[in-house]
Structure formats: C-alpha cells, structure tokens
Amino acid sequence: MKAETIQLKFKDDGTIPNSKLPLLIYKNVFSEEKANADFITKHFEDRDWSNSWKNGVYDYHHYHSNTHEVLGVYSGYATILFGGEEGNAFSIEEGDAVAIPAGVGHKLIQASEDFGVIGAYPNGMSYDLKKGNPEERPEADQNIEKVPLPDTDPVYGKMEGLVSLWREK
Template sequence: MKRQIHKYYIKENGVFPNNEKLQVLHYRNMINVPLLFAATAVKKLFRQNGWGNNWRAGIFTYDHYHSNTHEAMAVIKGKTTVLLGGKGGRKLEIEKGDVLIIPAGVAHKNLGKENDVVCIGGYPDALEYDMNYGAEDERPKTDRTISKVKPPATDPVFGKEKGLVDFWRDPAA
C-alpha cells in the first residue's frame, strides 16, 4: 500500500469542541512496523521526535478527548474504524503502519473492540493529558484550555522536517 497523508478538519458539534483550526492527520502506511520489538521501536521514534509519555494499548470504545495536549497514535497491530468528532463525525479505517495525530479537543473512539488494534501513543513534550467525555460541565473550561494549546515544534514521525510542522503552522507566528 502507498504511503499517504490525509487531513481532516473536525468541526465543533455542540457536545465536543473538536478543532476547526488544526487538522487531524492520518498518515497511512507511514511506519514500517518491525516484527520484533515493535512497541520499543515506535516509542523510540516518537521520543526522539519529542513525543513522550508513551503508552501501549488499544483505543477506548467511548468518546473522549484531551483539552490540554495533542495526541499521536501509531498502530503496531491490527485494524479498526475510529470515529472522530462524536456522533455524525468522520469514520476512519486505521491499520498496522498508520499514524493518527489528533489535535487537542477532537473527540475520538474505537467503533470496534478496544483491542482490535494495538497502538503506541504519545504527546508533545511528554505532556500529561487530561480526559474529557463530552459532559455538560466540561465546557467552556475545556474550550479555554484548547485555545491555549500551541502546535508542537516537531512531528512524531518526521521530527522538524515536515508533517504537522508544515500543516499546523501557528497562525500567531
């Protein structure tokens, strides 16, 4: 399969803030996942590009988002469909070798089973993420938090070379 980069704006929907300024980036077939020590290899790639606080797990089967940081997920095993933006949002098929970069505020959930995929996740500057679920009392506080999150200086796959550093240019810069 050919390597491709897809970009999607996910608009606010009344429940989830999502992010109309920064695109979700879907890097298809971007990582050559090794047969042995795949998690270690991807964590190393993310960390050398400034994306730490790494985890290895499936993707939750309920809508959630992070208001204080962006998130990257690399699929090292399996495939599934992810829903971005909550009810009526965009469905994406993701599979081994794909990387999904989700801007702060964008709701996401696995439409399959949590462990249909195994992912390595990470956050710019190894930030500790918060968890939000679309509850009425989250907003407008989370909206204010999201507005303060800057685009990261590096891409989890490409570092300072390309990827989100090109797509997510800071409009204030």
C-alpha cells in the same frame, strides 16, 4: 519514509469541541519490520512525543483539552470514529499513525483481536480526559486555545507533517 497523509477537519458539534487544526492520518509510515511497539515508542520519543502508553483506545467519545496526541499502530487494525457522533469513521492499521489535535473527539468502534497501538504526547505532556459533558465547557475551550503547536511532527520530525500543516491554519 514519505507516505500518504490524510487531513480531516471537524467542527464543534456542541458536545465535542474539535479543532480548527486538521487531524492527520499518516498511512503506512512504519514498515512491517519497524511496526513494533518498541520501535514506534522510540520513534515518537526521538521527536519529543513521549509520556507514552500501550494498547487500547476508549470505546466512548473522548478528547483531551490540554494536549495533542499521536497514535501509532503496531499490529492489527481498528475503526475509530473521529470528530464526535457526526464525525468520520476511519480504519487504521499496522504501520499507520494519527496526529489528533487537542479537542478532537475519538472513539473506538471496533478492532481486531491483535490491535496494538502506542499513544504519546508532545513534550511528554500529561493529558486530561474529557467526555463531552456540558459542565466541561467553557474550561475545555479555554484549555484548547492555550495548547501550543508542537515543535516537531511525531512521524517526520522538524521539517514536515503537522509542523508545516498546522502552522498554515
């Protein structure tokens, strides 16, 4: 199941804190027959990424200061702006997954009508919702510093992906 993994880093832009850890885009990790909501939800759960939700990415800049997040696309495609207003827009499509470190901003730019996505969190963490408002910091910065590195990668498990890539940072 090894596929292309894109790493992106974003600096604090004064509004969105972002992270020293790279955002990871796993291209085409779920084949067509496996790119369905139930399969991806179970796949993440088997790797201790749970508290999942189905469908939709907010169309405004936001981030989570108390947990990392994974997105798994099971249908359609979308363009998401990562890293805040000065970040990078990337297209993700059926079969892709994205590991978003705590603090990294994300915003839906556009999506196909059939865009379907699963979101989940390491160890079933509950997530907060931050929008980049000045009053959210420095508490958000303190929260981000305390978020532990996950024991498992949501796609590859214990041996690859963010387990090694994030520990090197």
